[in-house]
Every structure is written in structure tokens, then in C-alpha cells.
Amino acid sequence: MSDPNRDPLAERTAASEQVFDGVMLKVWRDAVVLPDGSKGVREYIRHPGAVVVVALLDDDRLIFERQFRYPLGRAFLELPAGKIDAGEDIRACAIRELREETGFEARTWQHVGVMHPCIGYSDERIEIFLASGLTHVGHALDDGEFLEVLELPVREVEALIRSGEITDAKTITAFYRALPFIGAAART
Template structure:
């Protein structure tokens, strides 16, 4: 997949860059790049601090989901618990914090599953996937201005909701897919 001596023949190298927007969450950049054919091009992209998503199973095997309004698409979505990584924050610490804040649950066992890159065409965002089990309810701690509904679905119900187009959130679908072997072996 790579060229000789570890050099990727498709690599584009930055020649210069400028930040064109500096928001609270998103930073937009425009870079001038050297193309593989020797030409030059422009790339605009979003820098994102990264996030976590948690596939959490209750003792009865049901999965925790939340329903949350997402302003860019002007509607509520069913999705797995997730959230932004704070500067310098360890990814497991972030996953534990987000699960607790959003759902009110803590997990006794955690497993890092891997990483996904949800929007590779325009962002450097990465989402770290975690599997959490042996949950106990301790009460949520929502952020100011955060409004959620917590719901539970069996794995079969979640898969059916995906196929019916009721769950369309990419991070939730990807995380569930990555956790399927663990969920099935746990009898979910």
C-alpha cells in the first residue's frame, strides 16, 4: 500500500497554512500543498480536539443510548454516549467522564476497542471507541445547556433501528460494528 522505503506516493506535503476560523470547538485551516504530480493545490480542513464514544452494556445485556437534538441537522438523533476530549485529557478518563455525565452510569470494566476517523475528507477528528460493562447507576451530571433522553436497546433492536434508518449517527454505527464480536460473545 505504501511506496518504496516507506514513502507514500499519494502523500501531499504542506507548503504553507493559515487559520481562517478559530471557534470554541472547531478550528478551520487552509493549506497550500504539494501534490504527488508536482503541482500545487489548496486544502481546507477542520482541526478537532478528538472525541470518545462508549458502547455500554447493562447487566441485562441492553445497550445504553441517548437521544439528543443536533442543531446542524435540526433534529434529535439516537446515538451512543460520546463527547469531546479536553486538552491534555487521557482518553479513558474522558470516556469515563462522558458516560457518567451523560447517562449517570459508571462501569467496572473498560476496554479500548480502537479509533475511527469519521470525516476524513474535511477534518482531522478522531473518535476513540470504548466498550464498558458491569454498569451501575450513580446519577447524571449534564453540562450546562445539555439536554438528553436516555434509552436502552437490545443489540437486535439497535441493529434493526440502523437498518430502518432510525439510527444514522456514523460514530454509533461504527462503534457498534467494531464491538459486535464482544457484544455477541457476551450474549447481548
């Protein structure tokens, strides 16, 4: 990774102002000095970060959710995910989100990596976890949270991605990042 102080493409912040302070999203507008010394404006969203969980059942099916997403006006198939609370450990967040949304707890947790879903307009990062050794203990959905929990075979997930039925970027990225760890048995 390059050092922003030495990167010839780096932009330097000259001024920064918050233009919107929402419940979760914070919008900023910065004046920047571009690599050639000219000036520019950057508008972006500050996001607290999130986790996504690839939850693997013993029979090689994955836990999915079907959830309505208001900005696009329809339900999507997604892996369990959620926002990191201020000061919260990322693994603790993954454990909490899996339990709250799906009712499952996992014996084994593995951090698979991180993704940045919206690099052109947000600092959001999504930490990817693989959870296995699942036990169903009952969900504890947040107030105002409505979703369906499904169990999908790995091969079916791949087919749904290829057919365009699964289009959620965090789900597609997390699935393919975790796939090598799931093992060949799950793909047969």
C-alpha cells in the same frame, strides 16, 4: 500504515493559515504540493478528538441517548460520546462522558479501536470503548446539555440501523466494532 515521506500519494504542506478559530473547531487552509508537483489547496477542520462508549447493561441492553443536533434540526439516537479535553487521557474522557451524560459508571473498560469520521475535511478521531458492569449513580449533565437516556436491546439496535432510524456514523461504527466483544448472548 504507509510512511507519508515515502508514500507516492502524499501531499506536502507548502503554507498553512488558520481562517477560523471557534470554541471547538479550528478551520485551516493549506497550500500543498501534490504528488505530481502541481499545487493545490486543502481546507480542513482541526478537532480535539472524541470518545464514544458502547455501554452494556447486565441484561444485554445498551445505553443510548436521544439528543437534538442543531446542524440537522432534529433529535438523533446515539451512543454516549463527547469531546476529549486538552491533555485528557482517552479512557478518563470515556469514564467522564458516560457518567455525565447517562449517570452510569462501569466496572470494566475495553478500548475497541478508533475511527476517523470525516477524513475529507477534518482530522477528528473518535476513540471507541466498550463499558460493562454498569451501576447507575445519577447523571451530571453539562450546562446547556439536554438529552434522554434509553436502554435498547442489541437486536433492536441492529434493526434501527437497518431501517435507517439510527444514522449517526460514530454510533453505527462503534456498535459494529464492539459487537464481537459483546458476545453471542447479547444477540439472541
